[in-house]
Amino acid sequence: MRTVYVFQILVSVFLALVSAQAYAGYDKPYVGDMIEYDAKYEDTFIHLARDYNLGFTELRAANPYVDPWMPGRGTDLILPTRHLLPDASREGIVINLADMRLYAFINGDEAPYHTPIGVGREGLSTPEGVTEIVRKVEGPVWRPTPRMRKADPTLKEAYYQGPDNPMGTHALYLGWPQYALHGTNRPFGIGRRVSSGCIRLYPEKISELFELIPVGTKVTVVNQPIKVAWIDDELFLEANPSLAQSVAMEEYGEVPEEKISNDEMRLIVKTAGDWQDRLRWPAIRKALKERNSYPVSIARRPSLEVKGDVIIEHEKAAFIETPEEAKDLIEGYEPAPEKRDDIEKAQDKNSKTGEDTDKIRMAEGETTEQDQDQDQDNPARMLNP
Known part of the structure; x- marks a missing residue:
């Protein structure tokens, strides 16, 4: 009897260890690595974005003074391929409307699958909250709503599988009626606020996600333009354009400055914790003004x-x-x-x-003048630790 009892204890311990390992999860606050790129003659932001798993708006935000249609041979570009993770439960799919990116936590302790997305435009915003994938359809049928057909009388009643279908080749429907994650026949809209509320993905990305995600997967949608996290002994701030700023960037090519909210200020100070006195406010103000869509260093604590x-x-x-x-x-x-x-x-x-x-x-324990000058002049210190 004692032997059986000991065996049961050992089995319980083994199962607990396996369970803990299975749910250990990805423990880093970021994904990806920044890339410095030397533009070629034929490059455009549309093509570079797709080649490097980026969206159009974030690539333009990272390079605000470069012509997106003709960067020019030899132009130095920043490819914002590192992202701080949203402040949300690392379970299932997490969508951050602000950075227009989807993160899928499906590989245990490996980095999440992530990809840029297109989201709802002004007045047709994608809802925030928690839902789930309720069904998956290969070759979805798109039926324009009465509002859409009234705005564009040339639309047909239904679009079946084919190159004219705006939903692309695959769709994962959400628990919210009339909302889905789907492909597109217009990939240049990825990383932009152009949809009627659904989440668009590059054609090749929706095909991958379709195979990876089962029905019942949790989906969390948040809107976090400002993300802050410690990476080793440096505090990083990632500032993405808000909805209004994204629209202005599309229309005028510039990001209008917005006053930092009290909530955003509290987030920065709270994350800094005991090292609030080391926050570099010139770097913070510059990052919030420019909204370059990649993490920049705003504080450093002693190693x-x-x-x-x-x-x-x-x-x-x-x-x-x-x-x-x-x-x-x-x-x-x-x-x-x-x-x-x-x-x-x-x-x-x-x-x-x-x-x-x-x-x-x-x-x-002080910061040198050289450090301060470097931080103020170039707060976008490349990550890649």
């Missing part, structure tokens, strides 16, 4: 290294030799008295030679 039970801040490690001295820093005290002499000597040397300024400031 921390664990040695036994001691955490060492690398910015001050030059003046630390023993765990006891490191403990002083952890608890917020000044360096040990004998190490203050080292700092004073370095300061004296600096006053005579004009050298070691950065070393002193790093020892005191």
Whole structure:
């Protein structure tokens, strides 16, 4: 009897470990890597977007001063192929209307499948909330609504499978009536606000998603233009154009500045946590003004290294030799008295030679002028850690 009991315990432990591993989930706050691209003569943003799994608007936002139809041979382009993940449950499909991107958490601890989408235009917005995939159809039939046919009398009553069908080749219908994830016969609309509320995908992407997603999959739709996350010891902000800004970009090629909301301000400060005093507000203001659709660095905290039970801040490690001295820093005290002499000597040397300024400031936990200049002039410091 005791043997059976022990065996049951071992089985329970094994199943718990397997379950924990299965639901460990993807633990990074981002997907993808930024790319710097040297434009070719024949390139256009429409073709580059599709080739690199991007949407038109985000590619234009990342390169606001480049002609999207004729970038020009040799033009340096930023391909915004890294994205901070939305603040939502990492389960099933998550759609962020603001960055016009779909994330599918279907591979356990692997990075989510993600792709750009086309969403509802002004006045016909895609709804927010939680629903699920209720059915899948290959070769969907599109039936224009009475409103659509009134606005465009040339529309037919129904469009069956073929090149004229705006729904493309596949559709995944949502629990919300008349809403679906589907393909398109106009791929240049991906990454733009052009639909009547449905979610459009590139033809090749809807085919892939159709095979990956079963009926019953949870779908969460959010609208988060501002995303903030720590990647290692750097805090990043990704600012995407709002609905109004996207429309203005389409019509005028410029992003009108919007005042940051209290909620967005709270999000930035809350995510910074104990390192709020290290927020670089010039970089934040620039990112929010330009809305370049890729993450930029807005704060940096000291790197921390664990040695036994001691955490060492690398910015001050030059003046630390023993765990006891490191403990002083952890608890917020000044360096040990004998190490203050080292700092004073370095300061004296600096006053005579004009050298070691950065070393002193790093020892005191400050940001150097060079760092501040680089951050202010170029907050879009490429990620790829």
